[in-house]
Every structure is written in structure tokens, then in C-alpha cells.
Amino acid sequence: MQKENIVLTVGTVDNENYWRKGFYLIKEVARAIPDTTFYIVGPQKDMATQWLEKDKPLNLFLPGALHGKDLVDILSRAKVYLQVSEWESFGCALAEAMLCECVPVIFNGTALPEVVGDCGYYIEKLEPNELAAKNKDGING
Numbered sequence: 001m002q003k004e005n006i007v008l009t010v011g012t013v014d015n016e017n018y019w020r021k022g023f024y025l026i027k028e029v030a031r032a033i034p035d036t037t038f039y040i041v042g043p044q045k046d047m048a049t050q051w052l053e054k055d056k057p058l059n060l061f062l063p064g065a066l067h068g069k070d071l072v073d074i075l076s077r078a079k080v081y082l083q084v085s086e087w088e089s090f091g092c093a094l095a096e097a098m099l100c101e102c103v104p105v106i107f108n109g110t111a112l113p114e115v116v117g118d119c120g121y122y123i124e125k126l127e128p129n130e131l132a133a134k135n136k137d138g139i140n141g
Contacts, residue, residue, distance in 0.1 A: 022084035
């Protein structure tokens with residue numbers, strides 16, 4: 001399948017993950033890279049979806065939960081899997097994305113480097129400018 005300029009993350013869209021998984025940052029990165037499509041895939045709960053929808057850039061999509069073939073399809077089309085969690089355990093969604101040949105862009109302050117090794121890009125600071133730069137590296141990589 002042809003890779004597209006898609007940056008994807010997977011996780012339940014709820015109040016906790018809005019902050020812990022950095023969904024608020026992904027919204028700002030999408031705004032900074034308007035020629036790239038961003039997806040936050042996962043079941044939608046709490047106020048987090050409303051927070052993401054408010055002043056949402058046109059290139060950010062919230063399709064809700066995707067499973068099976070639908071999830072594999074979007075992972076297979078995406079160039080980058082972005083995981084900017086402030087804390088995270090193993091990262092099954094990250095491993096699934098890597099199996100679909102997504103370039104991982106992750107925060108270096110979690111357990112995710114154990115999954116990524118030398119196969120991706122590391123973010124040292126959770127701030128929009130660094131995230132935008134690393135995502136561009138992953139897309140152009």
C-alpha cells in the first residue's frame with residue numbers, strides 16, 4: 001500500500017489521555033504542519049473530544065475507534081506513528097504501527113524506546129516546535 005502524509009496516534013480519547021498522551025500537543029502540531037493529515041484514533045469519552053474539536057485544524061481527524069481491517073488499513077497508509085505520552089508502558093499500538101511500517105516518533109521519557117530502538121525519532125521536550133520538526137523528519141525520512 002502507498003504511504004501517505006499521515007501522522008497517526010491511537011488511544012482512548014478521554015480526559016486523562018488528553019494530557020497524558022499529549023493529544024493537546026498533537027492538535028498544535030497539526031496546526032503547525034497543515035500539509036499533513038493527522039488522526040487520533042480511539043473511542044471517544046469525556047470532554048476530551050470536545051476539547052479537541054474546539055478550534056480544530058482542518059487536517060486533524062477524530063474517526064473514533066477503529067478495529068481489525070479498518071485499523072490496519074489506516075496504519076498501513078500512515079507514514080508516521082506519533083506517541084508523545086508523558087508516561088507509557090510497553091506500547092502495543094506503537095508495535096502494531098511499526099509492523100505496518102510506520103516511522104515512530106516518540107517521547108524519550110517513557111518505556112517506548114525499548115520498543116523503537118534505533119528505528120525512529122525521539123522527542124526530548126514535549127513542545128509543539130520540536131514535535132513538528134520530528135514529524136517532518138519522519139514524513140520525509
